[in-house]
Amino acid sequence: MEDASRQLSDLYGIDVYTMTGTRVGTVADALIDFNTGDLAHIAVDSLNPELFPLTFTSGYKGLKIPSRWIRAADDIVIVVKAIERVSDTDSPDIESAY
Numbered sequence: 824m825e826d827a828s829r830q831l832s833d834l835y836g837i838d839v840y841t842m843t844g845t846r847v848g849t850v851a852d853a854l855i856d857f858n859t860g861d862l863a864h865i866a867v868d869s870l871n872p873e874l875f876p877l878t879f880t881s882g883y884k885g886l887k888i889p890s891r892w893i894r895a896a897d898d899i900v901i902v903v904k905a906i907e908r909v910s911d912t913d914s915p916d917i918e919s920a921y
Contacts, residue, residue: 831855831862839867839888839900846871850900851885862890865900 831853839847852866868885875886888902895901 834865834896834900837896837898837900839865839902842894842901842903845874847874847888847902848885854887862893864889865893 834850834853837850839850841847848867848870850865851868853862854864854866855861856863864887866885866887870885892902893900894903
């Protein structure tokens with residue numbers, strides 16, 4: 824049986840897509856909850872301007888996606904469709920990363 828665990832560094836540079844195939848951006852960083860040691864968020868940059876037009880006019884370079892929205896991570900990261908319904912950083916679940 825193959826080990827299913829991965830190193831966090833394996834995520835860097837991987838494209839992020841919704842479950843419907845819409846590109847969100849690219850993983851720039853992974854944020855860890857130091858109390859539990861679990862992945863808390865992924866920071867995503869190179870955002871799709873069609874999904875996040877405000878990020879390009881507001882000076883933000885990326886956003887954080889909570890780990891509970893991640894459905895799969897291998898050659899790409901797949902997140903729940905809910906991200907397509909968010910077009911700005913006012914959502915409590917999507918935060919400006921930087």
